Amino acid sequence: MQQPRKGFWYSALRIDRRYIFMLVFVSLTVPFLFPGMRVPVEVQNPARQVYDFVDGLNEGDGVLVAFEYSPSTAPELTPMATCVARQCLKKGVRVYALSSAPEGPPIAAEVFRRVAGDYGRTEGEDYVNLGYKPGGVQAIVLGLAQNVSSVFPTDYVGRAVADIPAMRHFKKLSDLKLCVALSASTVAETWMGLASARFGVPVATGVTGVMVANFYAYLDTGQLVGLLGGMKGAAEYERLIAENVDPERGYWFATRGMASQSASHVLIVLFVLFGNLAMIMSGRGQRRRRR
Amino acid sequence: MEAHGFWGVLGIWFSAALTVFAFSFLYKDNPFYRFAESLFVGVSAGYWAAMAVHETMYRDVVVPVMAGFRFTSSDPAAWAMILHRLVGCALGLMMWSRFLPRISWMSRWPMAFTIGFGTGVGIPYYIQQWLLPQIYGTVVPLTYIWTRAAEQKKQIGWGLNPELAAKMAEAIPPDGMLHWGLTISRIILFIGVLSALSYFFFSKAHKGAYGKFTRVGVYFLMISFGATFGNTVMARMALLIGRIQFLLYDWLGTMGVHLQ
Numbered sequence: 001m002q003q004p005r006k007g008f009w010y011s012a013l014r015i016d017r018r019y020i021f022m023l024v025f026v027s028l029t030v031p032f033l034f035p036g037m038r039v040p041v042e043v044q045n046p047a048r049q050v051y052d053f054v055d056g057l058n059e060g061d062g063v064l065v066a067f068e069y070s071p072s073t074a075p076e077l078t079p080m081a082t083c084v085a086r087q088c089l090k091k092g093v094r095v096y097a098l099s100s101a102p103e104g105p106p107i108a109a110e111v112f113r114r115v116a117g118d119y120g121r122t123e124g125e126d127y128v129n130l131g132y133k134p135g136g137v138q139a140i141v142l143g144l145a146q147n148v149s150s151v152f153p154t155d156y157v158g159r160a161v162a163d164i165p166a167m168r169h170f171k172k173l174s175d176l177k178l179c180v181a182l183s184a185s186t187v188a189e190t191w192m193g194l195a196s197a198r199f200g201v202p203v204a205t206g207v208t209g210v211m212v213a214n215f216y217a218y219l220d221t222g223q224l225v226g227l228l229g230g231m232k233g234a235a236e237y238e239r240l241i242a243e244n245v246d247p248e249r250g251y252w253f254a255t256r257g258m259a260s261q262s263a264s265h266v267l268i269v270l271f272v273l274f275g276n277l278a279m280i281m282s283g284r285g286q287r288r289r290r291r
Numbered sequence: 292m293e294a295h296g297f298w299g300v301l302g303i304w305f306s307a308a309l310t311v312f313a314f315s316f317l318y319k320d321n322p323f324y325r326f327a328e329s330l331f332v333g334v335s336a337g338y339w340a341a342m343a344v345h346e347t348m349y350r351d352v353v354v355p356v357m358a359g360f361r362f363t364s365s366d367p368a369a370w371a372m373i374l375h376r377l378v379g380c381a382l383g384l385m386m387w388s389r390f391l392p393r394i395s396w397m398s399r400w401p402m403a404f405t406i407g408f409g410t411g412v413g414i415p416y417y418i419q420q421w422l423l424p425q426i427y428g429t430v431v432p433l434t435y436i437w438t439r440a441a442e443q444k445k446q447i448g449w450g451l452n453p454e455l456a457a458k459m460a461e462a463i464p465p466d467g468m469l470h471w472g473l474t475i476s477r478i479i480l481f482i483g484v485l486s487a488l489s490y491f492f493f494s495k496a497h498k499g500a501y502g503k504f505t506r507v508g509v510y511f512l513m514i515s516f517g518a519t520f521g522n523t524v525m526a527r528m529a530l531l532i533g534r535i536q537f538l539l540y541d542w543l544g545t546m547g548v549h550l551q
Binding site: 133138154208260268 | 317318338339342343346347350351354355409412413416417419420421424425427428515518519522523524525526528529530531532533534535536539550551
């Protein structure tokens with residue numbers, strides 16, 4: 001005999017999803033309104049390894065940052081880019097940015113605009129935005145391994161690389177001490193596979209939370225020198241920078257978002273538990289199994 | 292808080308309006324959402340097309356070829372560079388022949404070149420990047436003899452108060468000791484790899500003890516999917532947090548409301 005389709009638990013299963021959206025929105029917004037709700041960020045090894053590697057570089061060394069993402073994933077990846085740029089430029093390590101995504105170079109320009117002035121660094125001397133190059137990452141990395149100017153004859157704003165002082169120290173990929181691939185796709189794997197495995201340049205990656213589980217395998221095998229995963233990884237790096245590189249600055253994007261992140265996770269776990277409880281109590285699960 | 296000029300403030304307001312329009316779809320479909328969606332699609336397509344023409348045709352073909360012609364009299368090598376660019380350009384144009392049935396066969400040449408290049412680069416790269424390192428990383432001794440005490444003690448102070456750091460440093464085993472945590476981790480890795488691979492081995496029926504072992508592989512896969520799902524939730528929330536931060540800090544900031 002079929003059970004009657006009514007009661008609290010049955011109604012709970014048919015709740016209008018807009019209430020769920022509203023609760024998620026509230027859980028994400030409230031922590032920003034009450035600064036006391038900040039959560040501590042514990043630094044894990046994968047992020048610490050990136051920090052330590054950059055920390056071990058010398059003044060004048062070169063680091064390539066590949067901005068392989070678009071604004072849609074910027075909340076996760078731009079804080080990482082900002083931290084890498086901040087740590088390098090503070091130390092006097094030269095930063096070279098490029099992208100195989102058309103949206104990457106403007107993001108890189110914005111990161112440099114925000115960071116470089118804090119340490120008195122100048123474009124062309126201390127950092128270079130090489131811009132976008134179509135044709136895929138494989139072709140770009142293979143070209144960089146031979147001659148940078150054949151792939152990027154000019155920088156993002158059209159200056160010939162021959163006229164850029166910082167480019168005297170970056171003629172080919174092997175001149176670099178580290179590549180940091182920030183990506184929302186498998187492009188980071190391509191950087192790792194070619195730059196690291198084939199040309200011997202250490203690679204660290206910053207990837208979105210969706211992808212980070214796949215990348216731990218590369219960290220364990222030593223194919224990556226460090227890994228920043230999602231907003232959590234960015235917040236960990238921000239903490240390392242805030243404590244050791246730039247304690248005066250108060251604007252930390254990912255760290256500030258972690259309380260909201262945690263609140264939303266708690267809410268989603270409660271939703272999952274509540275949904276399962278409602279399924280059991282309403283008897284719908286049993287009916288489905290009988291069918 | 293950064294100071295914005297008039298156009299900066301206008302940009303922030305326009306951006307905030309588009310954000311709200313996009314989120315309004317969560318309530319129900321409406322003209323504001325469709326306006327934001329259409330604008331996004333149009334701007335994205337236009338931006339990509341402009342970038343493709345400017346970065347590929349203009350910067351990689353027109354500029355170097357025009358520059359090359361200026362040097363052909365003094366430097367014969369300039370001809371090689373011009374030829375190099377024009378051959379690439381011709382192969383690219385041949386791709387478009389697919390739209391003309393009578394000469395569509397011409398598109399096979401650039402396709403053959405692309406596939407040949409992709410395969411030639413891809414196969415050794417795949418073996419170097421994925422296959423061999425992952426095999427090396429998996430086939431390891433089941434026991435882990437600790438050799439990194441000094442390195443770990445150096446790192447332990449990061450971000451912790453000194454008392455907690457000292458307690459954690461005491462817990463690090465001395466060099467030469469069996470590291471139980473990593474040893475157990477390697478045993479789990481060994482069982483996980485073997486059982487998950489067994490699950491995808493279909494030449495033997497998944498029955499009896501073997502069936503139970505493959506079932507263990509399924510549990511490992513489920514844990515992996517669960518971790519991926521958790522990270523996906525985190526990523527989606529992070530994107531929403533990005534927009535909320537924009538509204539609360541940048542947009543409200545233009546109205547003189549500055550949150551801590």
